[in-house]
Amino acid sequence: MHDLVGKKALITGGNSGIGLATARRFIEAGADVAISGRDPVTLAEARATLEALEPVQAGRCKVLALRSDAADLGAIDGLIAEVAGAFGRIDVLFVNAGIAQAAPVEAVSEAQFDAMVSINLKGVFFTVQKALPHMGEGGSIIVTTSITNRMGSPNFSIYGACKAAQRSLVQSLGLELIARGIRINAICPGPIDTPIYGRFGLPGEMEPGIRAEISRKSPIKRFGTPDEVAKVALFLASDAAAYVVGEEIVVDGGMSLL
Ligand code: NAD
Numbered sequence: 001m002h003d004l005v006g007k008k009a010l011i012t013g014g015n016s017g018i019g020l021a022t023a024r025r026f027i028e029a030g031a032d033v034a035i036s037g038r039d040p041v042t043l044a045e046a047r048a049t050l051e052a053l054e055p056v057q058a059g060r061c062k063v064l065a066l067r068s069d070a071a072d073l074g075a076i077d078g079l080i081a082e083v084a085g086a087f088g089r090i091d092v093l094f095v096n097a098g099i100a101q102a103a104p105v106e107a108v109s110e111a112q113f114d115a116m117v118s119i120n121l122k123g124v125f126f127t128v129q130k131a132l133p134h135m136g137e138g139g140s141i142i143v144t145t146s147i148t149n150r151m152g153s154p155n156f157s158i159y160g161a162c163k164a165a166q167r168s169l170v171q172s173l174g175l176e177l178i179a180r181g182i183r184i185n186a187i188c189p190g191p192i193d194t195p196i197y198g199r200f201g202l203p204g205e206m207e208p209g210i211r212a213e214i215s216r217k218s219p220i221k222r223f224g225t226p227d228e229v230a231k232v233a234l235f236l237a238s239d240a241a242a243y244v245v246g247e248e249i250v251v252d253g254g255m256s257l258l
Helices: 017-028 040-051 073-087 110-134 157-178 204-217 226-237
Strands: 008-012 032-037 063-067 092-095 140-144 183-189 248-251
Touching: 008 017, 008 073, 008 110, 017 032, 017 040, 017 092, 017 226, 032 040, 032 073, 040 063, 063 073, 073 110, 092 110, 092 226, 110 140, 110 157, 140 157, 140 226, 157 183, 183 226, 226 248
Parallel strands: 008 032, 008 092, 032 063, 092 140, 140 183, 183 248
Antiparallel strands: none
16 A cells, blocks of 8 residues: 655544545554544544554554634634644645535525535635645645536535536646645545435435435445545555646546446
8 A cells, every 4th residue: 555654644524434534544554644523522533543543654643633614714724723833744635524415406595505615615725725835845635526526416416516616626726736746636436435424414214215226326336435435545645646636536436437
């Protein structure tokens, strides 16, 4: 596997799902890792899990678990300042925090629209902007998009639009940032088995049916695991991806080919 020995990483939404699996991979590869999220309980649990891991090199990696709202610009300032203060710099930024709320077009409220755009678009852009002064030559930024940005996804129109905007940001910033030696790329997951399916704002009894229908439709006939995404994040973070710029890597078991 790829090596991140001595690298300093920040993963937003690192207390759950894809972010937590990636934090695990990054630490095992030798990075010091800061994770952020909103829930203090899962942040503390994630920190304990990560601190118990064995990195590739001798000695312990540093783990920071910081409470920070990805939609709040002041909170993003505070998060970046804390990580830069503790680590001295940021080599790898994984902008991964996100929410998906399901609603048919008539039912989308202004509050829902604003919440999704604030976290999934505004927060993503400003996290990148505010981290940049602490990043330099060889830095890697990764954004978690979604296959909803390339397929129609009924009831997820705003979520899909935010993810398409993220993909566009990655292409434009890919060209802007490579001049200073910083690569930005996207990971585009299909259905991955994380707690996000319980957070769609739908009645809980619908979740098993939704999951079964997704698995039935999937060419590979199952959900992906968070670790299957984390391994791609590790590749993009590492020097193995030194010539990969502004790209979006799809990790979806073939779903978006349908
Ligand atoms: P998850 O719900 O397990 O994780 C989402 C993370 O985002 C959590 O750690 C949560 O704390 C964080 N978060 C949400 N709102 C936040 C806020 N305002 N401030 C700070 N943190 C916040 O789900 P996941 O599946 O691991 O999602 C990670 C990313 O992957 C998201 O961007 C999601 O859109 C994307 N994604 C997931 C799937 C999937 O099937 N699981 C598919 C495509 C894309």
